[in-house]
Structures are given as structure tokens and as C-alpha cells.
Amino acid sequence: MYTTRNDLPAKLRGKLEKLLNACLADALDLEAASKQAHWNVKGPHFIALHELFDQVHSSVEQHVDTIAERITALGGTAHGTVQAVAGSSSLQPYPQHISDGVEHLQALSDRLADFGRKIRAAIRASDQLGDADTADLFTGVSRDTDKYLWFLEAHLQSKR
Numbered sequence: 001m002y003t004t005r006n007d008l009p010a011k012l013r014g015k016l017e018k019l020l021n022a023c024l025a026d027a028l029d030l031e032a033a034s035k036q037a038h039w040n041v042k043g044p045h046f047i048a049l050h051e052l053f054d055q056v057h058s059s060v061e062q063h064v065d066t067i068a069e070r071i072t073a074l075g076g077t078a079h080g081t082v083q084a085v086a087g088s089s090s091l092q093p094y095p096q097h098i099s100d101g102v103e104h105l106q107a108l109s110d111r112l113a114d115f116g117r118k119i120r121a122a123i124r125a126s127d128q129l130g131d132a133d134t135a136d137l138f139t140g141v142s143r144d145t146d147k148y149l150w151f152l153e154a155h156l157q158s159k160r
């Protein structure tokens with residue numbers, strides 16, 4: 001950790017760096033997965049899904065930057081290379097050979113839901129560590145994750 005005038009204790013900042021980097025890896029993986037879906041989806045709902053998957057990407061991309069910059073603000077190092085993420089993401093690998101819209105909706109919903117569950121755990125963890133700012137950051141991520149999970153799942157919920 002870098003020395004900083006930030007008054008949060010170094011030990012606490014170290015714990016937050018670990019927590020934030022774990023979420024950064026998952027968010028970067030999810031960001032790439034949403035582009036994978038955006039590029040490769042096919043079928044009768046192509047244009048709507050192509051655009052929706054890009055909206056998911058834009059939302060996740062913003063959160064990636066916010067998470068990474070919280071790490072550096074706390075005196076840590078953000079680990080955002082493709083190689084680092086490949087070694088540390090906890091999400092299931094995104095399928096390479098699907099094309100159907102429903103298959104992409106299911107694959108991206110599965111990963112968005114998993115990410116959402118881990119972000120909710122990160123809210124609790126940062127709250128327990130006593131960092132209201134990081135908990136607030138994760139809360140914003142969580143709210144958008146829930147929203148886009150709804151956007152994706154609404155396509156899959158026409159029948160109860």
C-alpha cells in the first residue's frame with residue numbers, strides 16, 4: 001500500500017483493496033461478457049438485444065472505473081489487466097459458441113445475478129469494516145446490477 005494522507009488505517013485500506021480488487025476482476029469479466037453477447041447475438045430480436053447488451057456493458061464499464069479508482073484512492077493498486085482478471089475472476093467463463101438471443105439472455109443473466117450476489121456481500125463486508133464510502137460505492141453498483149438483471153430477465157419471464 002502507498003502511504004497517503006487518507007485517515008483510514010493502513011490495515012483497513014489493505015483489506016478494502018483486496019475486497020475491491022476481487023469485485024474489479026468480476027466486473028471486468030462481466031464487462032467483456034456483455035460485449036461478447038453484444039457482438040455475437042443473432043435471431044429475430046437481434047437489434048433490441050444487440051443494443052441492450054451494449055447498455056449493460058456501458059453500465060458495468062462505469063462501475064469498473066469507479067471501483068478501480070477507489071482502490072487507488074485508498075493507496076492500493078488496481079489489477080485490471082486481462083491476464084490478472086483471467087486468473088482471479090470468480091464468474092463462470094462466458095460461452096464462446098452461442099448465438100441465439102435467449103441463450104445469450106440466459107448466459108448474461110446467470111453472470112449478472114452471480115455478480116449481484118457478490119456485490120451485495122461486498123456491501124456488507126465494507127460496512128462491517130467501517131468504510132461507509134466503499135459500502136455506498138457498492139450499493140450504487142448493486143442497484144444498477146439489479147436493474148439490468150430485470151431488463152434481461154424480463155425477456156425470459158413472459159410466462160410465470
Ligand SMILES: [Fe+2]
Nearest residue numbers: 038039050054
Ligand atoms: Fe458495438
